[in-house]
Amino acid sequence: MSKAIPHQPLMFSLFHILFLLILITTDVGHCFKDNKVLILKKFDQREDSPTPRCLPQKSRREKSLAILEMKHHDSCLGPIKNWDNKLQERLISDNFRVRSLQSQIRNAASGRTEGLSEIQIPLTSGMKFQILNYIVALELGGREMTVIVDTASDLTWIQCQPCKSCYTQQDPLFNPSASPSYQSIPCNSSTCQNLQFATGNLGVCSLDPPTCNYDVSYGDGSYTRGELGREQLNLSSMAVNGFIFGCGRSNHGLFGGAAGVMALGRSDLSLVSQTASQFGGVFSYCLPSTEDDSASGSLILGNDSSIYKNSTPITFTKMILNPQLSTFYVLNLTSISIGGVALKAPGFVNGGTLIDSGTVITRLPPSVYATLRAEFLRQFSGYPPAPGFSILDTCFNLSGNAEVSIPTIRLHFEGEVEVNVDASGVFYFARSDSSQVCLALASLSSDDEIGILGNFQQKNLRVVYNTKDSVLGFAEEVCSYS
Template identity: 30%
Template sequence: MAATFNLSSLIWFALTLVFTFAETNNNGGRFTADLVHRDSPLSPFYDPLESHFDRLHNAFRRSISRMNYLKTIFSPSSSGPAKLLQAPLVPTGGEYLMNISIGTPPVVLIGIADTGSDLTWIQCKPCKECYKQKPPLFDPKKSSTYKILTCESRYCSALDDGKRCESHMNLCGYSYSYGDNSFTEGSLAVENLAMGDSTSGSPVTLPNIVFGCGHDNGGTFDENGSGIIGLGGGSLSLISQLSSSIKGKFTYCLAPISSSATSKIKFGAPSFNGSSPGLISTPLIDKAPATYYYVTLEAISVGNKKLPYTNSLKTDYDFVEVEEGNMIVDSGTTLTFIESQFYDKLATVLEKEIGSQRVSDPKGVFGACFRVKSKNEDHLPVITVHFSGNADLKLQPLNAFIRVEEDLVCFTMVPSDSIAIFGNLAQMNFLVGFDLEGKTVSFMPNDCSKQ
C-alpha cells in the first residue's frame, strides 16, 4: 500500500517560491535546498507499512539495478558514442528528492535529484503518452515564461544523437531511453525553475533553465515523482547551467539513514575552506561521459592493513598500475562498488580484523556479513579510502557497515566487474564539496543531521 499523499501536503512540502536568483540575490548566487531521502517519512515514496529493513533492502536492490545499467555505459565491449544515446540513469534509481516549482505562475513538482544525470526533465501537457503521476502535470501553454529552443541553439546541439528536430518548425526536440526500456521524449525548452532556500527562508527562482518538457514518457517511473533534476557534470545539467553564478561549486551533506533530518545541498561556495579540520581533497578527473564525477581510488585500508587498489578491466591484474578516474562519486547509488578480485582480498582482511567468520547474506546482496551480538558497531574496524592527492578518507562504522537484521551486520562495499562507485552510505555525515573550476572534490566530517 502506498503512503497517502495529496496536493496540499505537496504544496507544504515543496516550499513554493518567487524570488530572483544570481546577480540580484544578496547571497551572491549561493543558496541551500533540501534533499529528502526517498525512504524518509517526509517523502511521498514513504510506505509506513514497510519495516526499516524492508526499506534498506529496497534501496540495495535499486543500487544493484543502477550498477547493472552503468555496466552498459562503462563496459569495455561498449561501442562508445552509440551507448551514450541512453540517459545515464535508471529511472527509479535516484535516492534523493528535490522540491521545485516551474513556470509562471509556478506549478509545484517533485523531482529525483541525481548526480548521475544531466538533463532535467518533467512530464508536460499535452501527453501523447504519460505515466501516471500524483502531482499536477505542467502545462507550458499556461506559463508566460516557457519557450522552446531552436535547433541551432548550443543546448540543442549538446543533445548529440538524442536531438530530434522538426525542420519545418526549427524547434528542438529530445529523445532519451533508459536501460530498462523506459523513455522520455519531448521539447527542449527554457523556463523559470524555483526552489526554497532552506537557510535564509527566502525562495529563489532560477531563470531560463534548460529542461526537457516530456510529452511522451513511459516505463518504470514512480507516480509520486514528476521527473529528473540533473546534477551531473555535462553541459545540459543544472550545475553547468548555473556555473557562472555558483562558480562551479556545490556541496551536499547527507544525513544518516537512521536520522529523520533532511539532507542539504548548497549551490555556490562551500561551508569549509582549506584550513578546515579533517578536510581532504582529491582531483576530479576529466573522462567521458562527462556526466559523472571521476576520482582515483589508490588503496583501501582495514584498520592498519593497507591494500593497493587495481582494476581488472586491465588484463594483468597483479601487475597493473592504478587507472586514473577509476571510481565515480554518486549520490544516487546506495552501496559502494569495487573491483571483484580486489574485493575478495579486502573481505579476507576484513574477516581477520573483525575476528568473526563471514556468513552468507540471506538476501544475496552483500559479499561479507557477520553475526554480531552487540547492538552497536563500535567494535568494527575503521575503513580508510585512499584517494589520489594524499586524500585519506576515514569511514566510520555507519559509512562502511549496515545492520540488515537484528544480529547481522554487512559490509557496504560490494564486488563489481565494472567501474567502481563511491555510494551515498559512504558519504553520509560528510560535507561533500565539488569544485568544477578547480577540478576537486572534498570531504569533511560533519553531523549532517544538525544542518
C-alpha cells in the same frame, strides 16, 4: 651502628615500572585497532506513516548561496508493507544501474555512440524500486516541485502537460502553456544539435510546431520523451532565466511522487553548467541518514565554505580529466584502510573511481574487494555468519547485541586525502532484527571496470564539487538542513 636501607620502596618502584610497561604495551596493541561503535537499535525498521511526506521541502538563501533541504527519497513514499522485499529490490535495481553505467563507460571509452539509448544510466529503473535516494525542491515557472538529485545525469527534466503517458506524481503536472516565461527550443538551434552529448541521442525535429524533441531511453525499458524548453528556474529565490530542461510528455517509470530529475553532471546542459555564472560551477551536499525519515541534509549551490557545518577540515583531491568520460566525476582512489591496516591490491591503479549520488552500494574491483573482505573478516570476528543478501556476500547475525565495535573504513585519495566512512555506511541491514547484517560493499565483475563510490558510504560527509578548479573535497559533517 648505621641502619640498614630498606628494600621495600625499591621493590615498589620496580613493580610500578613493570605495571606501566604492561599498560604501554597494551595501549600499543590497541592503537592498531581503529574502530567505531555502531548502535544497532538505531537501524530498526519502523512503520511508515500512511501519507507520503514529499512536500514541502525547505530552501533559503545565505549570502550568494542557494541552500536546498535534501531528504532521502523514502520520505516521498507511502507505507512499506514488506521491508524485506523493499530492501532486496533496492539492491537489485542498484545492481542494474551499475551494469548500465559500466556499459555506458565502455562505449564512451571505445568511442562508440550507437546504442547509447539502450545503456543509459537507469534513472527511472532506479526509481522503480525507490533507490535514487535523495530529493530537493525547486521552483520552475512559478511552480514548486520535488525532483531527484543525480550527479551522473546531464539533462534536468520534469513531467509536463499535456501528457500522453505519465507516471503518478504528488505535485500537479507543470503546464508550460500556462507560463508566460516558457519558450520551446527550435530544432535548428545549437542546443538541439548538441543534445547527443547530454542524452546519448540526437535531438529530433517535430513538424508542427518545429521544436526540438529529446528522447532518453534507459536499459530497463523506462524512458522520458518530450521537448526541450526554456523557463525561469528559482533556487532559494535566486532566479535562473532561460533554464534549459526537458519537458516530458511521455514518461515511463515509478518515481515515487517526484516530478523529475535534477541533473548535476558536467555537460553543458546540466544545472551545474547552466548556473555557473551565479554559483561558479560549485555545489556541495551532505547526505542525511537513511534510518530516520525525518532526517534532512542540504544541497548548497555556490562556493562559500563558511556556510558549512563540517567538524573536520575540507581536504581536496583532483578530479581525473578523461575526455571520454568528461560528464562524470572521477577520482583517484589510491588505497583503503580497514581498522588502520592499509590494503594493497593491484586494482587501485586501474582507471579511477567514479563518485555518484545515484548508486547506493560502493563497488570495488575484485582484487580490491577480496583484499578488503579478508581484512574486515579478520578484524570483525566472533559473530555468527548469516546468508548473503543479493549483491552483498559478507553478512553476520548480530541479533542479541545492543551495539558492536566495527573497524573504521578509511578511503585514501590522491593528494593525501583521507575520508572516514560513517559508521552508518558500513553495514546494510537486510533484516530489522539484526539477524542479517551485511558489509555494504560489493565487487565488480572484473578489474577492468571502474570503481564507484556510492551514496551509502557518503552519508554524514560534506562533499564539495568544484568543477571550475576540477577538485572535489570531503569533510565530516552531521547532516542537517538547519
